[in-house]
Amino acid sequence: MAGEAGKARTVLLATEKAFAAGAVGKIESVVKEANYTLKKLENYKSKDDLLAAVADVDAMIIRSDIVDQAVLDKADKLKIVVRAGAGYDNIDLKACEAKSITAMNTPGQNANAVAELVFGMMIVSARNNFDGTSGFELVNREIAFYGFGAVARAVHKLAVGFGMKSFAYDPYIPADKIKEMGAEPVSSVAGLFDHQYVSLHVPLTDETKASINKELLMKMPKGGSLINTARTEVVHEADMIEVLKTRTDFCYLCDVAPKDIEPYKAAVGDKYGKRLIFTKKKMGAQTAEANDNAGVAAANQIVGFFEKGETRFSLKA
């Protein structure tokens, strides 16, 4: 059980696609320090291997590995499964709940990975996709954050290094706290769109869905650029395509491409790569460092769960 400290535990590292050796070493240290045993099932080829391995373990660290009813049925001692990473579609949360197994993810470990990608996209756009024509510099430009969580703050940190000015609005963070973290607080979502760059860092909710619309985008100053590393659906699709068509200075830099990117591309013509960037797949979090960090965080969360009853990153079914 959570909170029963000092007991011997076995942690299964079940990774169909293994972590880098360095990360495994770090995970091993965390587990060892708690006097637990690490059992490794890396690069396994068949689900049967996984079903056999879970039988006697207290905890599991997974990546995109599937933890469904079949796995849980075999996992008689399992108390906690942690997805090393942010997305957790691969865990059957209801089945976990039914067996009183805690499921967690490891949010925030990819903040710098996303932030560096944001700067990559901004520079490529500002320098016209390296086409040899004269662009502009980021120094002294303004960036405004919608949401000021871990990722936004990591982007802000790099923006400071570039000599940019940061602004932020977050419905859950008071203005004085935002100021303390080095950004200028903005009192409304609309106020963010007075700045050249707006970077989205909000979850998809009823309130945010399709909330970034024509009215906001048309308000942006010359060279206005929307950066979306959050969720596609936060942006009103038809409005975005219309704005890309009508405002030839406007740019959309996006790590969360919609299913059909062709209408967007058609709107900017030969300016794809400058006015419009879609990375292939959502890749902001995909770095060796982010993956390693997530693995170590997962191990730490398991130890915290057993030794101190910590459940901060528990997922709800």
Place this chain on the structure above:
Amino acid sequence: MAGEAGKARTVLLATEKAFAAGAVGKIESVVKEANYTLKKLENYKSKDDLLAAVADVDAMIIRSDIVDQAVLDKADKLKIVVRAGAGYDNIDLKACEAKSITAMNTPGQNANAVAELVFGMMIVSARNNFDGTSGFELVNREIAFYGFGAVARAVHKLAVGFGMKSFAYDPYIPADKIKEMGAEPVSSVAGLFDHQYVSLHVPLTDETKASINKELLMKMPKGGSLINTARTEVVHEADMIEVLKTRTDFCYLCDVAPKDIEPYKAAVGDKYGKRLIFTKKKMGAQTAEANDNAGVAAANQIVGFFEKGETRFSLKA
């Protein structure tokens, strides 16, 4: 004459391709402050316009405008011509010298423009040209500068913001001075190549020509990447192509493409954009800000020349 302070002067701004309005305003302020007159010849279409305009001016600010014997023949009062920018192939220096006209350029005004481009290239490479596969982060990585002048120091400044570690070797800057500027001094050129990134910031001289060779490049650690925003010819071409072929982890990020890039591209196959980046034309210095800065610097240099006899950026024929 230089150093004859307090006299009325006329400065011609002769720009076949005009500066942005904001930059012209700043140039105008500098000139006005010195009680000089600014005469503008912007976006002119014929050389005759230029020949007519130079007749009565004491100084000239140009961009890529041609200042040859024909222009100088008409410029009876001209004492100084300043190229707003770094390259000065467009000025006939011998003809200037023969008429005792001082010619200058405005070096260093593009340092941040180049530095931001360097980071753009590094991130695109580290993130696999945004192809959706897992890359790596720049945080905690090491960058070593060959030459630690204005551009290298601007790259270093951004590197600090990214949480990178900087190293530098410059034959003309003592180790303690390098340390003072925040980089770790390295005692030899070869020592630079122990770090993942090496960025070249040296002029082309007999000593530097083709000096970056196979021996140095093969020495680089895993993921070794050479950044060249200096001069193509500093790198040994045949060696570079060989290293690109043999070391599949090695990257070459280059703003000064050689004439024939095909053998380089052939060496990396489908990894162009990740292992090899060539911007189109040398574009590091090409930003609105760098151009504006250069114009203002040119105006300041003209005032300094007449009022204080400053000749720091004089060009030799």
